[in-house]
Amino acid sequence: MAPKKKKRTGPSKGEPPRKKAAPPACCPEVYLTRPPQPEEKKPGQLDDDQLRQFFEEGFVLVKDFLKPEELQPVRDDIERLVDDLAERLFKAGKIKDKHKDAGLFKRLTLLERDFPGTAVILHKTGKLPKSFRDLWSNERLLNVMEQLVGPEVAGNPIWNLRTKTPYNEQTEVPWHQDNAYMDEEALGTLIPTAWIPLLDATVQNGCMQMVRGGHRKGVLAKHVCCTGGTWYVEMAKEEMEQTLDCDLTKDVVTCEMPYGSVLLFNNLTPHRSLSNISTDVRWSLDLRWMNPGKPAGLWGLKGSLPMRSAKNPDLVIDWEAFEAVDRNKQQQKSVDNVAGAEDEFDATIQGPWMTRWEIVHHNKHTRSMVNPGK
Numbered sequence: 001m002a003p004k005k006k007k008r009t010g011p012s013k014g015e016p017p018r019k020k021a022a023p024p025a026c027c028p029e030v031y032l033t034r035p036p037q038p039e040e041k042k043p044g045q046l047d048d049d050q051l052r053q054f055f056e057e058g059f060v061l062v063k064d065f066l067k068p069e070e071l072q073p074v075r076d077d078i079e080r081l082v083d084d085l086a087e088r089l090f091k092a093g094k095i096k097d098k099h100k101d102a103g104l105f106k107r108l109t110l111l112e113r114d115f116p117g118t119a120v121i122l123h124k125t126g127k128l129p130k131s132f133r134d135l136w137s138n139e140r141l142l143n144v145m146e147q148l149v150g151p152e153v154a155g156n157p158i159w160n161l162r163t164k165t166p167y168n169e170q171t172e173v174p175w176h177q178d179n180a181y182m183d184e185e186a187l188g189t190l191i192p193t194a195w196i197p198l199l200d201a202t203v204q205n206g207c208m209q210m211v212r213g214g215h216r217k218g219v220l221a222k223h224v225c226c227t228g229g230t231w232y233v234e235m236a237k238e239e240m241e242q243t244l245d246c247d248l249t250k251d252v253v254t255c256e257m258p259y260g261s262v263l264l265f266n267n268l269t270p271h272r273s274l275s276n277i278s279t280d281v282r283w284s285l286d287l288r289w290m291n292p293g294k295p296a297g298l299w300g301l302k303g304s305l306p307m308r309s310a311k312n313p314d315l316v317i318d319w320e321a322f323e324a325v326d327r328n329k330q331q332q333k334s335v336d337n338v339a340g341a342e343d344e345f346d347a348t349i350q351g352p353w354m355t356r357w358e359i360v361h362h363n364k365h366t367r368s369m370v371n372p373g374k
Helices: 029-030 048-057 068-091 107-114 118-122 130-136 139-149 184-188 237-243 321-323 327-334 338-343 365-371
Strands: 057-061 153-155 159-164 194-195 208-211 252-255 263-264 271-273 282-290 304-310
Touching: 029 048, 048 057, 057 252, 068 107, 068 118, 068 130, 107 118, 118 139, 130 282, 139 263, 139 282, 139 304, 208 263, 282 304, 282 321, 327 338
Parallel strands: none
Antiparallel strands: 057 263, 153 282, 153 304, 159 282, 194 263, 194 282, 208 252, 208 271
């Protein structure tokens, strides 16, 4: 039985009102056109070659953008998140060993071994510790975003802490365009992502691969759901070649990155992460921004978070209101899996994107959507 579709709601509280318009089917200008550039030179801004690459190729890798002392608080807060989850699992009788001495890059793997699904539970927690907030609103990152989306900058509600434990299918993300997870209106919104690894990202531990120029037609290719035992949608290589005019023999770029680097790309650039065949957890954050006057893409479930405004230079970021809406719970409830949304140890993920694409492979994630509580 097909899942019942929810009626779309308007923008969430905190998101500026916007005119409703027919979703564009093709809009290359959104992804290829630079906005007017700031007259003032600011720290962290991309140079002309980097801007050209972002808009023409769909991504740019900026090495040594962040200093270790800026990222260490993020590592520390991740350790605290892992510790908090381990304590809750232990008190609930899910695990017998909290592995307290294992360290940031080993502990989650051991917890995952003892209670499969731990990495997914942490991934969907959705908490924004102070270090995450500070990184998302980092002055130099916002200076870059002004160059990409203009002087009005907001955080997009789709952000993730990636918990890529070794040899774990649940953390392997196949070829896709980010717009495949968003509603139709988001095709008309440029949503730049900063992918930030919290260690050196290598082929062995699952670095990113990008498809150069895959955004240039301004279209979203066909995806299917769901890959293996995951909640991820996937775009076939043939689809990339035929619909997006990509040549995968020469357009695929493997992005190994030293710690402190940032990979910037847009929401139509095809990408994936490789398998983690190392012995360490490959931690990373993906953070997104946008013009707050445009559709956020999250099916009306949560609005964007204004971070900088030329119109309101005294803007104060309202983190508490933003974090009060749990995106993952809202996604699960929107497809009638209320039980999963309310279970703190539920290791499944569902959302409206599953109803947008053909489900060609069922697993525990799709079954929980069709048969809530199972």
